Amino acid sequence: xxxxxxxxxxxxxxxxxxxxxxxxxxxxxxxxxxxxxxxxxxxxxxxxxxxxxxxxxxxxxxxxxxxxxxxxxxxxxxxxxxxxxxxxxxxxxxxxxxxxxxxxxxxxxxxxxxxxxxxxxxxxxxxxxxxxxxxxxxxxxxxxxxxxxxxxxxxxxxxxxxxxxxxxxxxxxxxxxxxxxxxxxxxxxxxxxxxxxxxxxxxxxxxxxxxxxxxxxxxxxxxxxxxxxxxxxxxxxxxxxxxxxxxxxxxxxxxxxxxxxxxxxxxxxxxxxxxxxxxxxxxxxxxxxxxxxxxxxxxxxxxxxxxxxxxxxxxxxxxxxxxxxxxxxxxxxxxxxxxxxxxxxxxxxxxxxxxxxxxxxxxxxxxxxxxxxxxxxxxxxxxxxxxxxxxxxxxxxxxxxxxxxxxxxxxxxxxxxxxxxxxxxxxxxxxxxxx
Amino acid sequence: xxxxxxxxxxxxxxxxxxxxxxxxxxxxxxxxxxxxxxxxxxxxxxxxxxxxxxxxxxxxxxxxxxxxxxxxxxxxxxxxxxxxxxxxxxxxxxxxxxxxxxxxxxxxxxxxxxxxxxxxxxxxxxxxxxxxxxxxxxxxxxxxxxxxxxxxxxxxxxxxxxxxxxxxxxxxxxxxxxxxxxxxxxxxxxxxxxxxxxxxxxxxxxxxxxxxxxxxxxxxxxxxxxxxxxxxxxxxxxxxxxxxxxxxxxxxxxxxxxxxxxxxxxxxxxxxxxxxxxxxxxxxxxxxxxxxxxxxxxxxx
Numbered sequence: 001x002x003x004x005x006x007x008x009x010x011x012x013x014x015x016x017x018x019x020x021x022x023x024x025x026x027x028x029x030x031x032x033x034x035x036x037x038x039x040x041x042x043x044x045x046x047x048x049x050x051x052x053x054x055x056x057x058x059x060x061x062x063x064x065x066x067x068x069x070x071x072x073x074x075x076x077x078x079x080x081x082x083x084x085x086x087x088x089x090x091x092x093x094x095x096x097x098x099x100x101x102x103x104x105x106x107x108x109x110x111x112x113x114x115x116x117x118x119x120x121x122x123x124x125x126x127x128x129x130x131x132x133x134x135x136x137x138x139x140x141x142x143x144x145x146x147x148x149x150x151x152x153x154x155x156x157x158x159x160x161x162x163x164x165x166x167x168x169x170x171x172x173x174x175x176x177x178x179x180x181x182x183x184x185x186x187x188x189x190x191x192x193x194x195x196x197x198x199x200x201x202x203x204x205x206x207x208x209x210x211x212x213x214x215x216x217x218x219x220x221x222x223x224x225x226x227x228x229x230x231x232x233x234x235x236x237x238x239x240x241x242x243x244x245x246x247x248x249x250x251x252x253x254x255x256x257x258x259x260x261x262x263x264x265x266x267x268x269x270x271x272x273x274x275x276x277x278x279x280x281x282x283x284x285x286x287x288x289x290x291x292x293x294x295x296x297x298x299x300x301x302x303x304x305x306x307x308x309x310x311x312x313x314x315x316x317x318x319x320x321x322x323x324x325x326x327x328x329x330x331x332x333x334x335x336x337x338x339x340x341x342x343x344x345x346x347x348x349x350x351x352x353x354x355x356x357x358x359x360x361x362x363x364x365x366x367x368x369x370x371x372x373x374x375x376x377x378x379x380x381x382x383x384x385x386x387x388x389x390x391x392x393x394x395x396x397x398x399x400x401x402x403x404x405x406x407x408x409x410x411x412x413x414x415x416x417x418x419x420x421x422x423x424x425x426x427x428x429x430x431x432x433x434x435x
Numbered sequence: 436x437x438x439x440x441x442x443x444x445x446x447x448x449x450x451x452x453x454x455x456x457x458x459x460x461x462x463x464x465x466x467x468x469x470x471x472x473x474x475x476x477x478x479x480x481x482x483x484x485x486x487x488x489x490x491x492x493x494x495x496x497x498x499x500x501x502x503x504x505x506x507x508x509x510x511x512x513x514x515x516x517x518x519x520x521x522x523x524x525x526x527x528x529x530x531x532x533x534x535x536x537x538x539x540x541x542x543x544x545x546x547x548x549x550x551x552x553x554x555x556x557x558x559x560x561x562x563x564x565x566x567x568x569x570x571x572x573x574x575x576x577x578x579x580x581x582x583x584x585x586x587x588x589x590x591x592x593x594x595x596x597x598x599x600x601x602x603x604x605x606x607x608x609x610x611x612x613x614x615x616x617x618x619x620x621x622x623x624x625x626x627x628x629x630x631x632x633x634x635x636x637x638x639x640x641x642x643x644x645x646x647x648x649x650x651x652x653x654x655x656x657x658x659x660x661x662x663x664x665x666x667x668x669x670x671x672x673x674x675x676x677x678x679x680x681x682x683x684x685x686x687x688x689x690x691x692x693x694x695x696x697x698x699x700x701x702x703x704x705x706x707x708x709x710x711x712x713x714x715x716x717x718x719x720x721x722x723x724x725x726x727x728x729x730x731x732x733x734x735x736x
Binding site: 094095097252256390392404408 | 492495680
């Protein structure tokens with residue numbers, strides 16, 4: 001009897017030890033959107049290969065940040081990995097919520113494997129420190145959809161050429177984009193020029209404006225020294241903000257709190273000639289079930305600024321291991337699987353936006369969808385918002401300063417950006433960033 | 436003597452058989468409730484009061500450092516916060532005034548013999564039974580400049596309710612008035628039905644006009660209950676979050692509760708947001724006290 005009990009106890013101990021040494025389940029936390037479904041499909045293949053079940057747990061975008069950080073703050077082990085926003089890098093790494101992946105990054109030479117711009121913004125913090133906290137997972141950036149049928153209508157083309165002196169085609173510059181928006185802006189016909197981001201509740205408007213700022217040759221500040229004076233309120237940025245305000249004048253009525261949903265609707269409901277959106281939301285525009293105009297919807301990358309600079313605001317996320325996970329080793333094994341060339345290729349096939357340079361550059365990827373070429377072009381020239389722990393304060397301050405100018409026409413672009421420079425400087429002083 | 440009454444039990448009862456007194460039974464019910472209140476209300480309240488004097492940020496693992504009144508000073512010197520308070524005050528005045536006028540007006544109309552009065556009253560109460568989120572999304576569609584029925588019904592063309600910075604706050608207030616006027620109506624109806632009929636009869640004998648009757652009989656007698664409705668609605672309007680958050684994100688509609696939410700859960704300024712919550716609490720208590728004092732005066736009359 002005693003031996004029997006011993007055996008049972010040993011069996012239980014072995015089972016318990018075995019379970020802790022090699023997890024059979026991993027949980028990845030992400031926002032609720034199509035790429036999360038594609039990731040679930042991908043990780044099902046990981047389970048088929050290894051027997052380790054991976055669940056992609058999602059939550060609506062509105063709750064994503066709050067829910068993730070609440071779990072981090074509680075040092076909870078509910079999530080083994082998180083596909084977190086690029087802005088979170090500073091807050092999550094400085095607080096010790098993310099596992100340092102520098103060694104992993106260097107071992108697998110991910111600097112060369114992933115598109116350079118994505119490594120810089122999805123993985124590295126602080127800027128140029130060589131410390132990495134995430135693996136670029138869902139690459140994304142802002143691009144544009146347009147109505148090919150409107151653009152290619154012979155009468156429209158003729159009228160446009162007569163008015164502006166050049167051919168009507170997807171814009172190469174922001175100035176051309178302004179002309180086209182003005183040309184198609186016909187409220188009497190319930191047809192409008194352009195749909196841009198204006199939602200100031202998180203990063204929608206800021207992302208939209210960043211597209212103009214970066215392409216006008218501007219920057220938000222020096223990410224290493226935290227210098228902002230003369231940078232965020234530079235001449236280029238003033239002109240970029242003025243351009244964004246001008247474009248707002250060609251948007252459909254009621255376009256003052258719009259983000260990705262409304263901007264896709266602008267195309268599906270015949271409202272606008274051009275529409276800004278993240279590439280991740282373009283699959284809905286090539287699907288006839290969700291877009292009756294799918295056949296006549298085209299795509300282009302963010303146009304150049306006046307001096308030929310061409311950049312786009314970064315979206316997307318990197319995948320990080322949560323420090324409080326009980327399955328860090330298994331999560332590391334998963335990441336090793338995830339970065340393989342064939343897995344990244346499969347990730348792209350399923351609909352995920354890979355940041356894997358080789359996959360992005362392949363002809364197969366670039367021709368796979370009507371927007372992949374624009375995506376490929378964009379992913380090598382993306383820039384991002386501040387990733388410092390106080391990014392949310394900076395974001396809210398930027399919204400508070402630029403929204404009244406863009407939507408309400410209050411003050412001037414210079415006044416808005418000068419005030420923003422003062423706000424940001426004050427915030428960095430508050431957190432002793434200049435010491 | 437009182438204790439004696441409380442502790443006396445029916446000798447035939449099971450509790451008496453177990454040797455329990457009324458006092459024991461009372462404590463059995465009250466102590467868990469008090470414990471519940473302490474754990475879930477009082478303790479977090481005091482804990483957050485402590486945080487309001489620190490620089491604690493819940494998103495970091497850094498310890499909370501005592502900063503004294505620095506958070507309160509920073510908030511009271513922040514022009515954006517004062518703008519948020521001004522927007523909130525404007526919203527409270529417009530919304531509560533609208534609810535009182537509409538709610539009391541409808542109650543006056545219903546306070547007479549009309550067919551289907553019960554059914555009508557029940558139907559009018561429906562808006563306040565709906566969820567705020569549903570009401571917000573529903574009214575967002577109604578206000579839509581392209582296909583919203585409000586512009587169509589009023590012949591306003593493509594009037595922008597929620598996108599127009601000058602109009603957005605009023606649009607939110609109109610929705611709140613629609614939702615909560617029935618509450619004022621309900622209380623007013625209770626007050627109106629309690630007015631003694633003989634006062635109206637006496638006024639009629641004295642040939643008093645409707646204006647005189649309203650201001651000298653109806654309003655003074657309903658005023659106390661109306662004041663209660665105003666107190667409740669003011670407190671609620673001051674805390675409004677969901678309706679404004681769902682309907683629009685204009686800077687002109689950024690109520691103080693929305694700013695608090697952003698500070699606490701987007702910026703993770705836990706210490707600072709705790710201080711703001713206490714400033715709000717003090718303001719609500721102060722406003723309520725003023726109302727209560729006025730209510731007592733009205734009652735004394």
